[in-house]
């Protein structure tokens with residue numbers, strides 16, 4: 104069942120090297136194993152903590168997310184995977200009472216810097232949600248929404264077609280572009296949402312359990328799509344499906360919930376090549392979770 | 399004691415684990431007493447609901463019948479094209495009232511709907527803290543304010559300084575419409591799923607872009623329907639207009655300076671008179687007004703259906 108070929112075929116960006124050559128010397132991750140050296144990072148997360156209305160949800164996470172690869176975030180419910188993902192494109196800003204501390208750089212730029220416009224961050228970094236959420240408009244308008252928003256109005260038809268082809272949906276919808284997005288099946292809707300995201304030509308796509316509402320065949324279609332997008336896009340995916348993480352991701356980050364003075368806080372336990380995490384986890388908690396024995 | 403409890407528990411356990419009689423197939427037509435009772439109760443409940451509905455529809459049908467049967471006589475082309483003559487005289491129509499109502503309701507709609515929708519957007523999309531709470535509270539209070547008070551307020555605040563007229567009536571009607579528009583729009587905006595806003599924000603839309611491009615179009619049909627309710631309410635308003643528009647026997651097209659008429663004011667005056675021609679025209683006016691109010695929701699549906707297709 105577990106198909107690891109993809110993970111194995113993934114080019115190991117650089118030989119295992121623990122020296123932190125690219126980052127500031129004061130960056131010493133406390134709660135993570137140091138990931139194998141990431142070649143070029145798209146995100147550099149440094150001691151990021153998140154709290155909702157004062158209640159901590161995620162504690163001092165540090166991880167470098169490589170460019171052009173698929174990074175999976177796994178872990179039990181409530182451990183802060185979605186929270187982590189929302190930090191990466193500043194979606195947490197939209198939640199009342201959410202506060203993010205620490206530093207996240209995107210291609211070396213601090214996305215939480217004063218002069219950074221969150222809308223601009225979200226434009227560069229696409230997001231696909233757990234539940235397919237097409238707009239109440241035609242398929243065409245759904246995909247054209249982002250480009251129109253940002254004044255990319257030339258060759259709109261081509262852009263829409265390219266995005267739909269990119270999301271492996273074109274053949275199914277090319278004759279009904281004016282139909283409502285809601286009229287598609289769940290799996291098609293999710294691919295429409297992916298098309299909508301890639302129409303803006305982001306270089307990163309964040310996916311929060313994109314296949315959790317889908318049947319196995321649609322799930323495989325989405326996974327195939329992700330393999331196709333890999334390389335061109337950097338993908339960060341949250342998933343509860345262990346096989347899925349093993350099948351498609353290059354690296355896996357395992358989060359868990361930690362009780363600290365009676366408060367439940369999410370933390371990053373282990374972050375490494377998917378192969379390593381699944382076959383040779385260095386933390387007991389990771390192994391228990393992956394093999395289905397919960398602490 | 400303990401022993402017996404223990405044994406009882408054990409016995410209970412064995413019975414649940416291995417039922418003495420294994421479940422058998424029973425034909426669907428074989429109904430036990432309990433199910434039959436349930437079915438009867440369901441039937442009964444349905445009759446109760448049917449009677450309740452009939453009772454609540456009864457006054458409506460009665461009104462419809464009374465208004466139409468009394469009003470049809472004076473209704474016709476002349477009624478729609480002639481102004482009202484003295485109450486004693488036959489013939490003539492409600493043109494002055496029709497023009498006044500169209501004018502005042504039209505202006506009131508232009509004033510109240512955009513303002514009300516904006517207020518609702520504020521309350522739903524930005525409204526946090528005491529200010530939004532205060533706005534919401536006063537909107538609720540305004541919904542319940544008797545229309546005479548609104549009329550008196552406009553009279554004291556504006557009419558005494560300027561004069562009776564179209565604009566004064568429109569302002570009064572707009573005040574009556576505003577809370578309805580705010581409240582109904584607010585409900586419609588709240589119905590727009592949060593994930594639609596998240597999807598829009600995720601594509602780099604700014605808040606105002608999300609509101610104008612996703613939230614308002616999605617809530618649009620509902621907002622139009624709610625606004626039509628407010629328009630219907632304004633079209634049937636009388637007390638406010640008594641103190642702001644006053645009434646007129648001529649067709650008035652001026653916005654201010656001259657007292658204005660309305661269908662409702664003419665009905666009110668016609669019904670007060672002891673003369674039959676005036677009364678008959680009042681019935682016809684009531685019929686006209688009812689027709690307008692009934693047509694508004696259909697208009698709303700027509701507008702929104704054309705927009706979404």
Ligand SMILES: Nc1ncnc2c1ncn2[C@@H]1O[C@H](COP(=O)(O)OP(=O)(O)OP(=O)(O)O)[C@@H](O)[C@H]1O
Nearest residue numbers: 155160178179180181182183184185186187198369
């Ligand atoms: N909008 C929010 N407001 C308040 N608390 C929140 C919010 N979102 C998440 N939390 C809290 O933050 C913690 C982490 O939640 P998060 O949604 O990130 O978990 P998750 O790992 O994605 O879980 P799941 O696998 O169930 O989706 C939880 O304790 C949750 O209660």
Ligand SMILES: [Mg+2]
Nearest residue numbers: 184185186311
């Ligand atoms: Mg989640």
